Amino acid sequence: MHALAAALRSWPMLAALGAGLVLLALAAGAGGAMLPALAAAGVAALGWGGLALRAGRVIAPSTTLVVTAVALVGMAAAVSTGAAAMTDVAPGPLAAASVFIVVVALSAGLELRARSRLARAGAHPRGDRDAAASDTARLLGLVAGAALVAALATPALAATEAGESAVPHGTHDVGTDAPLPGAPAGHDH
Amino acid sequence: MRNSPNRIVATVFGAVYVLVGLLGFAVTGGVGFFATEGGLLLGVFAVNPFHNVAHLLIGAALLIGGIVSATAAKAVNATVGAAYLLLGIVGFFLAGTAANILALNTADHFLHLASAIVLLGVALGFERSGRVATA
Numbered sequence: 001m002h003a004l005a006a007a008l009r010s011w012p013m014l015a016a017l018g019a020g021l022v023l024l025a026l027a028a029g030a031g032g033a034m035l036p037a038l039a040a041a042g043v044a045a046l047g048w049g050g051l052a053l054r055a056g057r058v059i060a061p062s063t064t065l066v067v068t069a070v071a072l073v074g075m076a077a078a079v080s081t082g083a084a085a086m087t088d089v090a091p092g093p094l095a096a097a098s099v100f101i102v103v104v105a106l107s108a109g110l111e112l113r114a115r116s117r118l119a120r121a122g123a124h125p126r127g128d129r130d131a132a133a134s135d136t137a138r139l140l141g142l143v144a145g146a147a148l149v150a151a152l153a154t155p156a157l158a159a160t161e162a163g164e165s166a167v168p169h170g171t172h173d174v175g176t177d178a179p180l181p182g183a184p185a186g187h188d189h
Numbered sequence: 190m191r192n193s194p195n196r197i198v199a200t201v202f203g204a205v206y207v208l209v210g211l212l213g214f215a216v217t218g219g220v221g222f223f224a225t226e227g228g229l230l231l232g233v234f235a236v237n238p239f240h241n242v243a244h245l246l247i248g249a250a251l252l253i254g255g256i257v258s259a260t261a262a263k264a265v266n267a268t269v270g271a272a273y274l275l276l277g278i279v280g281f282f283l284a285g286t287a288a289n290i291l292a293l294n295t296a297d298h299f300l301h302l303a304s305a306i307v308l309l310g311v312a313l314g315f316e317r318s319g320r321v322a323t324a
Contacts, residue, residue: 010314014306017274021302024278046274053313135315139194142310150303157277157298 006134007141012058012107014142016049018149019100022093022156029161034078034087041071048104058111065112068105072098088161096156100149194315198307199262200255206248209234213241234297251308263312270309273301 023042027035044067052059075098078084079091213236216229230236236244247269254265277298 010310013314014310017306017309021274021277050309050313053310054317056314056317135194138315139198139311142314143307146303146306146310149306150299153302154299157302 003134003137006137007144009056009138010053010142011145011148012104013049013053014145014149015100015103016045016052018153019097019104020044020046020049021153022097022100022160025157025160025162026089026093026097030087030089032087034083034089037074038089045101045104058107061108061111061115064108065105068101068108071101072105075101090159090161092159093156096152099152193259193262194311195262195266196255196259198255198311199251199266202304202308203248203250203252203255206244207252208248210241210244210248213244214238217241234300236297240297259316263316266308267312270305270307270312273305274309277302277305 020042023038023045027038027042030038048059048064058064075084075094078089079094084091084094209230213230217236217238250265251262251269254261
């Protein structure tokens with residue numbers, strides 16, 4: 001159980017990094033007030049993820065819980081009122097970002113509950129959990145979490161306006177610097 | 190080395206990236222150096238010679254960092270991980286204008302994003318100040 005807990009410990013931080021990337025990609029293609037809102041949320045998510053990874057724990061859980069709840073409500077409102085569609089924010093990537101944010105919110109809630117239990121029991125809020133955590137389990141958890149985040153974030157990023165306007169791929173003929181003499185311009189498939 | 194997650198990750202990722210860089214040249218014969226659509230490595234990852242060189246350089250940096258010391262490995266992991274993430278973010282805002290000179294496809298993006306998160310995560314989350322392994 002300790003090994004599993006150690007393996008999962010970095011997942012909220014990784015989810016925050018995934019949320020930050022998707023939110024920033026959405027901001028890049030958004031218009032109006034959605035651009036600064038999404039950009040600010042993306043930067044905040046990346047910052048929280050980096051700081052929490054460095055601290056090795058969920059930081060500022062109360063604030064995190066409030067901010068993530070506000071973000072989720074705001075995103076739901078943007079989709080339901082049509083504001084997201086009007087500002088070119090795709091619902092798919094927004095849903096993916098919501099999944100990441102829910103993971104962060106859950107971790108903040110669990111951290112608050114754990115602190116509350118420890119306080120009631122009169123124990124020190126942070127025992128030797130860090131020392132007990134196995135580096136191997138944490139490392140394996142980190143690799144697995146990174147793969148999961150990448151698996152969700154990659155298609156979400158591709159579905160944003162920034163992803164769609166990138167140079168298209170998928171047709172992988174061997175290209176050359178210059179077209180062959182007599183060949184039509186453009187890609188040959 | 191076995192005591193240092195940063196050295197393990199840097200060495201393993203470095204070796205894989207160097208191998209991928211070398212193997213990439215086997216599938217990019219006739220591909221322009223900056224061709225936006227390259228050959229397919231392992232039938233999945235799109236690469237061109239520029240991408241192969243980038244893989245070789247990144248792999249070499251990681252491998253050297255991993256071999257030298259935990260501090261060096263941690264620094265290289267953080268630098269490469271942060272650079273990958275920053276390049277991705279900058280790429281979002283330049284997507285409509287920048288040429289795809291690395292011949293990237295979805296599989297590449299998945300690999301790069303996962304690599305960035307692991308490298309940054311291990312650099313930030315393991316062997317914090319005062320706990321860097323020396324073995």
